Amino acid sequence: MIEIARQTNGARFCALFFSAFVVMLNHQTSQSLFERAKRVIPGGVNSPVRAFKSVGGTPVFMRRGDGAYLYDVDGNRYIDYIGSWGPFILGHNHPKVVEAIEQTLRHVGTSFGAPTELEVEFAELITSLIPSMEMVRLVSSGTEATMSAIRVARGFTGREKIIKFEGCYHGHGDSFLIKAGSGALTLGVPDSPGVTKGTAQDTLNAVFNDIESVRKLVRENPNQIAAIIIEPIGGNMGVVPATQEFLQGLRALCDQEGIVLIFDEVMTGFRVALGGAQSLYGVSPDMTTIGKILGGGLPVGAYGGRRDIMSRVAPAGDIYQAGTLSGNPLAVSAGLATLKILRDENPYPDLEAKGKILEDGFRDNLRKLGLNLCLKRVGSMMCLFMTEQDVVDFKTATTSDVKKYAAYFHAMLERGIYLAPAQYEAMFFSIRHGERELEATINANRESLEAVFAKSAVL
Numbered sequence: 001m002i003e004i005a006r007q008t009n010g011a012r013f014c015a016l017f018f019s020a021f022v023v024m025l026n027h028q029t030s031q032s033l034f035e036r037a038k039r040v041i042p043g044g045v046n047s048p049v050r051a052f053k054s055v056g057g058t059p060v061f062m063r064r065g066d067g068a069y070l071y072d073v074d075g076n077r078y079i080d081y082i083g084s085w086g087p088f089i090l091g092h093n094h095p096k097v098v099e100a101i102e103q104t105l106r107h108v109g110t111s112f113g114a115p116t117e118l119e120v121e122f123a124e125l126i127t128s129l130i131p132s133m134e135m136v137r138l139v140s141s142g143t144e145a146t147m148s149a150i151r152v153a154r155g156f157t158g159r160e161k162i163i164k165f166e167g168c169y170h171g172h173g174d175s176f177l178i179k180a181g182s183g184a185l186t187l188g189v190p191d192s193p194g195v196t197k198g199t200a201q202d203t204l205n206a207v208f209n210d211i212e213s214v215r216k217l218v219r220e221n222p223n224q225i226a227a228i229i230i231e232p233i234g235g236n237m238g239v240v241p242a243t244q245e246f247l248q249g250l251r252a253l254c255d256q257e258g259i260v261l262i263f264d265e266v267m268t269g270f271r272v273a274l275g276g277a278q279s280l281y282g283v284s285p286d287m288t289t290i291g292k293i294l295g296g297g298l299p300v301g302a303y304g305g306r307r308d309i310m311s312r313v314a315p316a317g318d319i320y321q322a323g324t325l326s327g328n329p330l331a332v333s334a335g336l337a338t339l340k341i342l343r344d345e346n347p348y349p350d351l352e353a354k355g356k357i358l359e360d361g362f363r364d365n366l367r368k369l370g371l372n373l374c375l376k377r378v379g380s381m382m383c384l385f386m387t388e389q390d391v392v393d394f395k396t397a398t399t400s401d402v403k404k405y406a407a408y409f410h411a412m413l414e415r416g417i418y419l420a421p422a423q424y425e426a427m428f429f430s431i432r433h434g435e436r437e438l439e440a441t442i443n444a445n446r447e448s449l450e451a452v453f454a455k456s457a458v459l
């Protein structure tokens with residue numbers, strides 16, 4: 001300031017100082033923005049899990065993202081392990097994705113409500129990458145995809161009930177908000193008010209990784225189950241992989257009973273492998289829902305599957321589903337660019353190597369601190385549970401000490417690591433998380449665990 005004073009005449013310096021002061025006064029902090037937001041947006045956020053409810057404190061308002069980093073309005077920088085809850089496997093602002101969006105915006109447009117070649121190319125790419133999706137319908141969110149998929153399964157089978165799994169989350173469609181995971185579980189509303197009894201009675205909950213619990217429901221509801229919908233790798237009660245035999249058991253049961261098997265790969269699609277979790281397990285569902293990475297950061301979801309099922313979808317068939325912005329060129333161009341990069345550059349071996357570094361670093365910290373916490377990882381999605389139980393389902397996941405997780409979350413945040421503000425979520429990393437970011441994260445993890453558990457380290 002003194003230097004500036006010396007270089008400018010007094011009046012100009014005062015003008016500079018005053019404008020800096022005004023900017024400071026007007027500067028919106030996360031706190032002030034949150035207070036403003038709560039006056040006009042329920043809970044101050046546009047999706048509950050962002051509100052820091054289960055970890056306490058004020059949600060961080062972000063100013064921008066770049067690569068592996070987020071920058072908040074308060075001048076802090078974070079290594080981002082949310083990635084907008086999954087989409088950013090390529091990191092924020094990948095140049096080819098930005099270029100694709102800019103080109104479409106400038107030379108095509110955003111949306112016409114009319115078919116375009118771009119969405120045909122996109123559908124052809126999706127069905128080539130996930131062969132079980134013989135046909136696909138684009139929508140604008142994961143919720144739209146899952147809601148539509150169960151309607152199609154009900155229409156196709158003429159049956160009404162569905163089986164989901166405790167702790168799995170399939171978006172906020174009424175049929176799914178029964179013992180749901182993610183934000184519903186985090187906020188303690190796994191069974192949301194507003195879901196009618198009529199709807200709830202048609203949703204049955206089984207136990208994840210327990211094939212007998214599924215067989216029992218099927219026995220008790222003969223010829224009434226339209227679909228079984230599952231996250232093949234649970235990502236909404238923390239990261240909980242299904243076992244191979246469990247998924248194979250579901251496949252066999254659905255074949256035997258004429259039930260539509262739906263893999264909800266909104267989170268795992270293109271995340272754990274280019275062909276999704278189904279390509280890792282070698283189990284083909286009858287229908288699949290996808291989203292998140294599919295849109296490259298813009299709103300895109302999709303559902304698809306066997307041709308005989310999808311041919312029932314209007315206007316080819318009689319099962320209705322529609323959407324104003326479905327397949328819009330702008331969002332499709334972001335998704336198309338993203339999927340092409342994943343197909344052509346194959347980042348999965350690199351992501352696996354990064355995941356191993358992160359996982360080994362966390363496990364090394366746990367060992368040195370004498371902590372036996374459960375850590376689950378599949379590819380570039382991982383979860384550290386604040387429990388010593390081996391987490392294999394909703395029941396074991398909820399033995400986690402959510403208060404400890406809250407303390408760990410804030411300790412990591414203070415160290416510049418932005419994790420999901422809830423135990424029952426996944427941490428995601430991208431191709432832009434390099435050695436420096438992973439090392440910083442492992443160090444922060446060690447310091448945060450020490451702070452939270454305050455145990456003498458076994459060094």
Ligand code: KE4
Nearest residue numbers: 047049085141142143169170171182266267
């Ligand atoms: P959206 O409607 O939020 O695009 O997708 C719903 C959905 C469907 N299926 C699975 C397996 C999902 O994980 C999701 C959404 N995931 C949450 C995070 N766990 C979205 C974050 C949020 O609700 O804000």
